[in-house]
Amino acid sequence: MSHAQPNAHHNIKVLSDASFAADVLQADKPTLVDFWATWCAPCRAIAPHVEKLAEKYNGRLNVGKMDIDHNPKIATNYDVRSIPMLLVFHKGKVIGQLVGAAPLPKIEAFVNDALSRAV
Numbered sequence: 001m002s003h004a005q006p007n008a009h010h011n012i013k014v015l016s017d018a019s020f021a022a023d024v025l026q027a028d029k030p031t032l033v034d035f036w037a038t039w040c041a042p043c044r045a046i047a048p049h050v051e052k053l054a055e056k057y058n059g060r061l062n063v064g065k066m067d068i069d070h071n072p073k074i075a076t077n078y079d080v081r082s083i084p085m086l087l088v089f090h091k092g093k094v095i096g097q098l099v100g101a102a103p104l105p106k107i108e109a110f111v112n113d114a115l116s117r118a119v
Contacts, residue, residue, distance in 0.1 A: 011054035015064040017073040023064060030090040030118040031062040032111060035080045037069050042101035043084040049104040050086075053111055061088075061115065088114035 036043035054063035088096035096114030
């Protein structure tokens with residue numbers, strides 16, 4: 001099993017506790033954050049969906065992945081207790097939350113709903 005970071009996609013930013021404020025809270029666009037861990041099979045299952053959405057919404061939505069094992073502070077701040085957890089942030093606030101491995105259409109509907117509220 002490879003422990004290579006599955007978030008090396010060119011439209012997905014690798015987030016850290018240190019970079020979170022600048023990359024997410026102060027971002028000029030809504031940002032989808034995928035909280036995950038290398039040992040989490042459901043996280044690996046949705047990774048291709050997150051990559052597809054990063055491609056499809058490029059320019060309208062920032063996408064980042066945060067490994068909770070290496071960045072526990074932000075995960076704790078946002079009460080991330082189950083992974084995968086997808087949060088959409090806009091103007092420093094959470095405007096959408098989806099917990100668990102969901103099929104691509106459900107994740108895309110979640111993203112569209114959050115984007116509709118990002119004003």
